[in-house]
Amino acid sequence: MAWNVLRRVLPDSQRRTNDDLTADLDLFAGEVSAKRSAFWTMLLLSSVIATAGVLADSTATVIGAMIIAPLSTPIMGLALGLARGAPRSALQSAWIVTLGVALVVAIGALFSLAVPTSFDLLSNSQITSRTSPGLLDLIAAVATGFAGAIALARRDVAAVLPGVAIAISLVPPLAVVGVCLGDGAPGLAGGAFLLFLSNAVALVLAGTLVFAITGYGVAPAAQPHASRRRTYATIVVVLAVVAIPLVGNTVLTYQVALKSERVERAADAWLADVAGANVTQVSYSGSQVEIDVRAQGDLPGTDALIRSLERVVPRGTPVVVVTNVGDRREVGRVGPD
Numbered sequence: 001m002a003w004n005v006l007r008r009v010l011p012d013s014q015r016r017t018n019d020d021l022t023a024d025l026d027l028f029a030g031e032v033s034a035k036r037s038a039f040w041t042m043l044l045l046s047s048v049i050a051t052a053g054v055l056a057d058s059t060a061t062v063i064g065a066m067i068i069a070p071l072s073t074p075i076m077g078l079a080l081g082l083a084r085g086a087p088r089s090a091l092q093s094a095w096i097v098t099l100g101v102a103l104v105v106a107i108g109a110l111f112s113l114a115v116p117t118s119f120d121l122l123s124n125s126q127i128t129s130r131t132s133p134g135l136l137d138l139i140a141a142v143a144t145g146f147a148g149a150i151a152l153a154r155r156d157v158a159a160v161l162p163g164v165a166i167a168i169s170l171v172p173p174l175a176v177v178g179v180c181l182g183d184g185a186p187g188l189a190g191g192a193f194l195l196f197l198s199n200a201v202a203l204v205l206a207g208t209l210v211f212a213i214t215g216y217g218v219a220p221a222a223q224p225h226a227s228r229r230r231t232y233a234t235i236v237v238v239l240a241v242v243a244i245p246l247v248g249n250t251v252l253t254y255q256v257a258l259k260s261e262r263v264e265r266a267a268d269a270w271l272a273d274v275a276g277a278n279v280t281q282v283s284y285s286g287s288q289v290e291i292d293v294r295a296q297g298d299l300p301g302t303d304a305l306i307r308s309l310e311r312v313v314p315r316g317t318p319v320v321v322v323t324n325v326g327d328r329r330e331v332g333r334v335g336p337d
Contacts, residue, residue: 079207108178131191145206
């Protein structure tokens with residue numbers, strides 16, 4: 001069934017040749033010197049642009065870096081090598097990807113040296129959006145991988161490749177890895193690298209399947225089916241391993257969002273009898289509850305609020321109330337021992 005579907009998606013009349021794909025994706029074939037110089041030049045420039053965009057918290061700049069970043073080329077070259085059952089080609093592409101990763105991370109770390117010590121990583125949306133990936137990121141990456149592989153294999157839809165480059169996040173999360181490592185935040189760096197890794201594995205999986213099923217995967221004569229099965233099994237296992245922390249993070253994010261919603265309802269009930277008072281924001285990080293309120297007069301006693309949170313957040317969680325006049329104070333802890 002998958003064969004028939006992909007045959008319809010990639011008709012013979014629009015299929016690019018094996019030589020065309022090799023010329024585009026294999027940096028060790030054809031005009032090697034010219035292709036490699038173009039790859040490293042564009043990767044260097046895209047790394048600088050991405051890191052600058054991340055530190056400036058500029059979405060437009062980061063998108064620009066995505067468009068010109070060539071890191072998806074050796075990743076798709078790796079997928080093509082796996083589909084063909086050509087381990088040498090696959091390893092060569094993997095080596096280029098590894099060097100590219102090291103280059104981008106190094107540039108991010110270098111840029112972090114110019115960042116003031118007072119710089120708050122968590123206040124930067126370009127960083128926070130890439131340090132806590134979830135299952136939806138993986139699903140989007142797999143779909144993007146299929147779109148990219150099909151676009152590479154068809155003559156008539158190559159125009160969508162810039163959109164694919166924007167949809168799949170490769171260089172920006174690596175830039176975040178470098179910035180976070182340079183700023184002494186390995187936990188955030190690990191989250192950003194997980195995002196890159198899940199995106200890269202999704203690209204390889206989707207690309208390998210598309211290239212193999214649509215006829216580009218010419219396996220060696222010796223045990224072609226066994227070799228192909230091993231390749232698919234390996235990719236699926238890696239994808240499953242990567243998906244485990246993503247699923248865990250998704251569940252954790254959902255739980256935090258649910259608790260935040262319940263805290264907000266409890267805070268609204270706490271202020272219900274105060275004319276003109278309302279809750280403007282609730283933040284629950286897992287270790288602290290912070291409630292921003294707007295009120296013209298005095299706030300009611302906080303004992304009722306603390307009691308209402310006992311069924312919402314863990315015992316011992318500190319509760320901080322921030323008012324519109326700038327007063328910030330811890331009003332108690334939920335059900336302290």
